[in-house]
Every structure is written in C-alpha cells, then in structure tokens.
Amino acid sequence: xxxxxxxxxxxxxxxxxxxxxxxxxxxxxxxxxxxxxxxxxxxxxxxxxxxxxxxxxxxxxxxxxxxxxxxxxxxxxxxxxxxxxxxxxxxxxxxxxxxxxxxxxxxxxxxxxxxxxxxxxxxxxxxxxxxxxxxxxxxxxxxxxxxxxxxxxxxxxxxxxxxxxxxxxxxxxxxxxxxxxxxxxxxxxxxxxxxxxxxxxxxxxxxxxxxxxxxxxxxxxxxxxxxxxxxxxxxxxxxxxxxxxxxxxxxxxxxxxxxxxxxxxxxxxxxxxxxxxxxxxxxxxxxxxxxxxxx
Amino acid sequence: xxxxxxxxxxxxxxxxxxxxxxxxxxxxxxxxxxxxxxxxxxxxxxxxxxxxxxxxxxxxxxxxxxxxxxxxxxxxxxxxxxxxxxxxxxxxxxxxxxxxxxxxxxxxxxxxxxxxxxxxxxxxxxxxxxxxxxxxxxxxxxxxxxxxxxxxxxxxxxxxxxxxxxxxxxxxxxxxxxxxxxxxxxxxxxxxxxxxxxxxxxxxxxxxxxxxxxxxxxxxxxxxxxxxxxxxxxxxxxxxxxxxxxxxxxxxxxxxxxxxxxxxxxxxxxxxxxxxxxxxxxxxxxxxxxxxxxxxxxxxxxxxxxxxxxxxxxxxxxxxxxxxxxxxxxxxxxxxxxxxxxxxxxxxxxxxxxxxxxxxxxxxxxxxxxxxxxxxxxxxxxxxxxxxxxxxxxxxxxxxxxxxxxx
Numbered sequence: 214x215x216x217x218x219x220x221x222x223x224x225x226x227x228x229x230x231x232x233x234x235x236x237x238x239x240x241x242x243x244x245x246x247x248x249x250x251x252x253x254x255x256x257x258x259x260x261x262x263x264x265x266x267x268x269x270x271x272x273x274x275x276x277x278x279x280x281x282x283x284x285x286x287x288x289x290x291x292x293x294x295x296x297x298x299x300x301x302x303x304x305x306x307x308x309x310x311x312x313x314x315x316x317x318x319x320x321x322x323x324x325x326x327x328x329x330x331x332x333x334x335x336x337x338x339x340x341x342x343x344x345x346x347x348x349x350x351x352x353x354x355x356x357x358x359x360x361x362x363x364x365x366x367x368x369x370x371x372x373x374x375x376x377x378x379x380x381x382x383x384x385x386x387x388x389x390x391x392x393x394x395x396x397x398x399x400x401x402x403x404x405x406x407x408x409x410x411x412x413x414x415x416x417x418x419x420x421x422x423x424x425x426x427x428x429x430x431x432x433x434x435x436x437x438x439x440x441x442x443x444x445x446x447x448x449x450x451x452x453x454x455x456x457x458x459x460x461x462x463x464x465x466x467x468x469x470x471x472x473x474x475x476x477x478x479x480x481x482x483x484x485x486x487x488x489x490x491x492x493x494x495x496x497x498x499x500x501x502x503x504x505x506x507x508x
Numbered sequence: 509x510x511x512x513x514x515x516x517x518x519x520x521x522x523x524x525x526x527x528x529x530x531x532x533x534x535x536x537x538x539x540x541x542x543x544x545x546x547x548x549x550x551x552x553x554x555x556x557x558x559x560x561x562x563x564x565x566x567x568x569x570x571x572x573x574x575x576x577x578x579x580x581x582x583x584x585x586x587x588x589x590x591x592x593x594x595x596x597x598x599x600x601x602x603x604x605x606x607x608x609x610x611x612x613x614x615x616x617x618x619x620x621x622x623x624x625x626x627x628x629x630x631x632x633x634x635x636x637x638x639x640x641x642x643x644x645x646x647x648x649x650x651x652x653x654x655x656x657x658x659x660x661x662x663x664x665x666x667x668x669x670x671x672x673x674x675x676x677x678x679x680x681x682x683x684x685x686x687x688x689x690x691x692x693x694x695x696x697x698x699x700x701x702x703x704x705x706x707x708x709x710x711x712x713x714x715x716x717x718x719x720x721x722x723x724x725x726x727x728x729x730x731x732x733x734x735x736x737x738x739x740x741x742x743x744x745x746x747x748x749x750x751x752x753x754x755x756x757x758x759x760x761x762x763x764x765x766x767x768x769x770x771x772x773x774x775x776x777x778x779x780x781x782x783x784x785x786x787x788x789x790x791x792x793x794x795x796x797x798x799x800x801x802x803x804x805x806x807x808x809x810x811x812x813x814x815x816x817x818x819x820x821x822x823x824x825x826x827x828x829x830x831x832x833x834x835x836x837x838x839x840x841x842x843x844x845x846x847x848x849x850x851x852x853x854x855x856x857x858x859x860x861x862x863x864x865x866x867x868x869x870x871x872x873x874x875x876x877x878x879x880x881x882x883x884x885x886x887x888x889x890x891x892x893x894x895x896x897x898x899x900x901x902x903x904x905x906x907x908x909x910x911x912x913x914x915x
C-alpha cells in the first residue's frame with residue numbers, strides 16, 4: 214500500500230509505533246510544564262534540569278542505596294518534587310509580582326547551575342542505568358520487535374497523563390487549581406490557601422519532570438545535559454498545544470511524536486526542524502495554540 | 509713581569525669580551541627564561557572527559573618526567589578552556605603568545621577551534637601540537653609548518669575500522685551518520701575503504717545533530733540486512749545509539765562498528781551495553797608493560813585511565829621538550845626541524861614519524877569491546893584484534909593536498 218513511498222507497510226508501522234513511544238514521552242514531560250505555567254505563569258526553564266535530576270536520583274538510589282527501578286519511580290519524583298517546593302518557597306515566590314521574564318531567567322539560571330554541578334560531579338559522559346530485569350526482552354509484533362521497556366513507557370506515560378488530567382478537570386482540588394489560574398485573589402477571598410496551592414503545584418510539576426527522567430534513564434545515557442537536549446522540543450509541544458492547557462499538551466505531545474517519526478522515515482535531516490515549523494505555523498494561525506484560550 | 513701582567517690582563521679582557529656575547533647568546537637561545545606550554549582544552553563541555561583535566565595532567569606529567577627544566581630554564585604548564593569555540597581558541601592563543609610567553613600549545617579539542625588556533629600559532633611563529641581535534645584538514649588544506657597532528661585523525665579511525673572489519677568478513681554496511689561536516693567526512697572515508705576492501709555500503713541515514721532518539725534509524729539499519737552498522741556519530745549520540753541497538757535486539761545480530769570511540773565512552777556505557785563494539789584507537793592503556801606503567805601513574809592522579817588523546821598530549825609534550833634539548837634553543841623553526849627529524853619512541857608510539865605535513869604517523873589498534881565475563885579487572889575493556897601499521901592507517905602522502913609534502 215505504501216510501497217510507492219519507497220517504504221513497506223511493515224516498516225511504516227514500526228516507525229509509527231516508535232513515534233507513538235516518543236510522543237507519549239513528550240506528553241509526560243510537557244504536562245508538568247503546562248501545569249506550572251497554568252497556575253504560576255512561570256515558564257519553567259528548570260524543567261529539563263528536574264528531568265535530569267529524576268534520572269540521576271534513580272541512578273544514585275540504585276548505586277548508593279540499592280533502591281530498585283520500581284521504588285525509584287515513586288521516590289525520585291518525591292525527592293525532586295521536594296527540591297522544587299524548596300525552590301518555590303525560597304526563590305520563585307519573590308518573583309510573582311514581576312514580569313514573567315524574571316521567572317524565566319531565574320529558572321534558566323537555576324538549570325545552568327544544577328547542570329553544571331552534576332557535570333562537575335559525574336563528568337560529561339554520564340552514567341548508565343540498566344533496564345529492570347522484568348522488562349528485558351521484546352515482544353514480536355510481526356512487523357517489528359517492540360522492546361518490553363518501550364511498551365511500558367507508553368503505558369506509564371498515558372496513565373500519568375490521564376491521572377493528571379482527571380485530577381485537574383474532574384476533582385474539587387482541580388477546580389481550585391483552575392480557579393486559581395483565572396483569579397487567585399477571588400479564590401483566596403473564598404478561604405482557599407492559594408500560596409500553599411501554588412507551592413504544591415510547582416512541586417507537582419517538578420515531580421512530573423522527574424518521573425519522565427526515571428522513565429528515560431534506561432533508554433538514554435544518564436548525563437548532566439540530557440534535560441537541555443529535550444527541553445526545547447518539550448517547549449515547542451507546550452506552545453503548540455496552548456500554554457497551560459493540560460489536554461493540549463497530551464494530544465500535541467503524542468501527535469508531534471508521530472509526525473516526527475514519519476519525518477525521520479521520509480526526510481531524516483528535517484526531523485529536528487519539523488516540530489518548529491509546525492510551531493511557527495500554529496503561532497501564525499492560532500497564536501494561543503491549538504487548545505489555548507485567547508485572553 | 510709588569511709587562512706580562514698587562515698582557516695577561518689584556519688577554520683575559522679580550523677573552524671575557526669574546527666569551528660574554530656568547531654567554532648572552534646562550535641564554536638568548538631560550539627566550540624569556542622559561543619554556544611555557546599552554547594546554548588549550550575543553551574543561552566544561554562535551555570533550556571534557558576525553559581531554560579536559562586529563563590532558564592538563566598529561567602535559568604536567570611530561571614536564572615533571574623531563575625533570576622540570578630544559579636547557580637550564582624551567583618548564584611551566586598553563587591551561588585554558590576554549591569551550592570548543594574557534595573565536596575563544598584564537599583569542600586565547602594570541603594572548604598566550606603575545607603576553608604570557610607561551611612557546612607551544614597542545615591538545616586543541618574541536619576541529620574548528622583547533623583550526624583557528626593553529627593559524628595563530630603559525631602567524632606568531634610558535635608550535636601547535638594537536639592531540640584532540642581530529643580533522644584531516646590540519647595536515648591537508650590547512651597544514652602549516654608549525655602544526656603537528658599527534659594522536660589520531662578521522663581518516664585513520666574510519667579507514668582503519670572500515671578496512672579491517674570488511675576484511676574480516678563484515679562486508680556489507682549501513683551507516684548512521686550525524687548531519688554535519690565531521691559525520692559526512694567520516695562516512696565518506698569509511699565508505700571508500702570498504703569499497704577498496706571489496707565490501708558494499710547498502711545504505712545510510714543522516715540524523716540531525718545532536719540527536720535524541722535513534723530507534724527509527726536503527727530499524728532502518730536493521731531492515732537493510734547489513735552485517736555491520738557503522739556509527740559515524742560520537743560521544744553521547746553514539747552512546748545512545750548503541751544502548752538502543754541493544755534494546756531493540758539489533759546488536760549483537762548485526763555488528764556495530766564505531767568510527768570514533770574513546771575508552772571513557774566505554775566506561776560510561778558499561779560493558780554490558782558496549783560489548784562487541786569494533787573501533788580503532790590510537791592507544792590502549794593495557795597493551796604492554798610500558799603503557800600499563802605510565803597509565804597507572806596517570807590513573808593514580810586522575811582516577812580514570814587515559815584516552816588516546818590524553819596519552820597523546822603527554823607524548824607530544826615530551827617529544828617537544830626532547831626536541832628543544834636537541835636543538836639547544838626554543839626557537840620554533842629549529843625545534844620543528846628536530847621534531848620532524850627525530851623518530852618518536854615512547855610508551856605511546858614506537859618508531860612514530862612526524863611527516864613534512866605535520867602528521868605523526870604511528871601504529872593504530874583495531875579493538876573490540878570485551879563482554880562483562882571476559883573483563884577481569886577495572887578498565888579491562890578491549891581485545892586488541894589487530895595492530896594496523898601507521899603507513900596503512902593514515903592517509904598516504906600521495907593523497908594529501910598539503911603543499912609542504914612537495915618540498
């Protein structure tokens with residue numbers, strides 16, 4: 214069916230599946246960014262560093278304390294979330310009255326410091342993290358071998374995306390969060406402790422990044438710059454989806470993973486650019502993003 | 509009697525007058541009363557593990573092992589971070605030569621930065637000894653009579669691996685290549701060597717640099733059915749590709765051959781991931797007693813075994829100091845004549861020779877990464893499959909476009 218494109222149907226399915234895997238991954242990462250921007254109005258440039266810290270905490274847990282992958286999936290996001298909370302309480306909090314740009318600069322600076330620290334300690338080549346025993350091997354799908362671990366990444370990402378979406382769109386807590394985004398002063402007048410909510414939200418965003426980092430650790434080399442490599446794509450996902458839109462991040466993440474996967478098949482040289490071309494077009498046609506609301 | 513005294517005094521005066529200028533000339537042969545070696549390296553970026561502080565240490569060890577002095581003046585080693593940027597490298601070189609009395613710069617990671625720095629060295633009549641930067645341009649279109657290229661170049665690595673692996677039966681190839689000049693030239697050099705050895709290149713894919721996920725390209729390599737997947741990418745891109753090849757069950761069914769890999773990369777990946785990987789290296793610490801003795805001294809101070817680049821910095825610096833001693837001066841032209849006239853014999857190279865174009869030709873090693881079971885002690889990473897003689901590994905003079913070869 215697709216032979217005229219110079220590629221067999223089997224190969225195409227294989228590439229689409231790889232695209233889906235990457236897309237699920239982008240969705241998880243952009244989710245935290247969207248949550249933070251939605252409520253705090255901060256463009257969290259430290260997101261990549263928090264993702265990297267998640268991977269490193271998992272590595273440290275395994276090598277220094279013998280904590281296995283499954284516990285790390287819970288503990289690493291908790292640890293990084295706590296660091297995020299500390300950052301919010303001590304630094305970010307002071308910037309809410311100022312322009313967005315200050316938050317961006319602060320988090321960008323923090324990211325550079327954190328990455329520099331890890332590079333100093335672990336070198337640029339980084340460390341390796343093996344795939345957990347239970348997920349070694351692959352499923353034979355007929356048209357390709359799907360590594361079990363990749364299958365797990367898709368499942369775990371989709372579950373986390375769904376849970377986050379449910380919490381924010383379908384629970385009372387989520388309603389407060391959304392109200393806080395619209396009008397924090399009014400919400401505070403109703404007796405909701407907005408500052409605590411803001412702190413916890415930043416912690417949640419950081420924890421989501423760290424969760425992505427733990428998922429990524431067995432696929433990529435765990436090193437200090439792993440976050441900055443992927444952050445820029447994740448930002449594009451958030452911008453295309455609509456800044457602050459949860460569902461926008463999820464849908465766009467997956468869609469862009471697929472599009473990027475297809476580009477890699479037909480014109481690999483363009484695969485790093487295609488996402489930004491789409492971003493530019495979306496910004497021209499719908500400046501608030503596909504799912505964003507114009508203010 | 510009196511007469512004699514006068515004559516003697518006159519003679520003595522004449523003698524001292526005759527001796528004095530020569531004494532002045534003697535110290536004038538060693539400019540500034542110091543031999544200063546500047547290690548231009550990458551202290552914070554992507555090459556900081558394979559060069560970086562290890563290169564600085566290697567240069568210091570060479571100065572110490574030489575006795576700390578040459579022709580009566582002290583040897584000093586300074587270091588600077590070029591961030592692999594050409595403008596930073598050339599400004600630093602200019603400042604070092606003009607103000608800081610630096611006589612020789614060494615290491616020079618990142619081909620663009622290296623090319624920029626060697627131009628300044630030529631302009632200021634000082635010597636540049638490149639150990640990190642890999643481009644063959646340094647000894648071809650951009651060669652100068654003040655440049656020496658020491659540890660390896662991209663031609664020797666690509667050509668060495670491609671030819672040896674093809675000859676050993678890996679005669680069909682698929683390339684995964686980063687989409688920039690370095691990657692293209694690696695793929696081109698390797699493809700020529702494969703064809704010359706009777707092999708075939710079935711296809712290649714060019715990925716954006718830096719890349720993040722390589723599974724798409726690996727699936728293409730898999731469906732090509734090639735026996736060998738050639739990786740023209742380096743450092744973290746290469747490590748991720750190898751890791752994902754394992755994940756998708758592509759290696760070890762298809763063999764992976766890397767065009768450029770350092771022992772620090774293997775250390776970071778671990779043997780479980782890297783096992784079976786074929787590549788060419790300019791140096792392996794565990795080759796013989798001499799390499800082990802030096803490398804263990806290096807390890808005690810650096811906590812990592814040396815890469816070919818770091819060992820190359822030591823070897824180049826030592827050869828430079830020996831050449832100053834033999835020349836009796838630190839004037840660049842005279843020292844360079846000695847550098848090229850003297851064979852290089854140390855733990856790094858046996859009968860190495862610096863050609864007219866500045867290429868230091870020495871034997872290279874075709875290596876295969878051991879499996880975890882084969883590795884008996886820390887850093888026991890390589891099986892040396894073959895020693896590739898220098899004249900087969902490096903680009904022959906007949907192919908070089910450097911005008912210095914024609915003199």
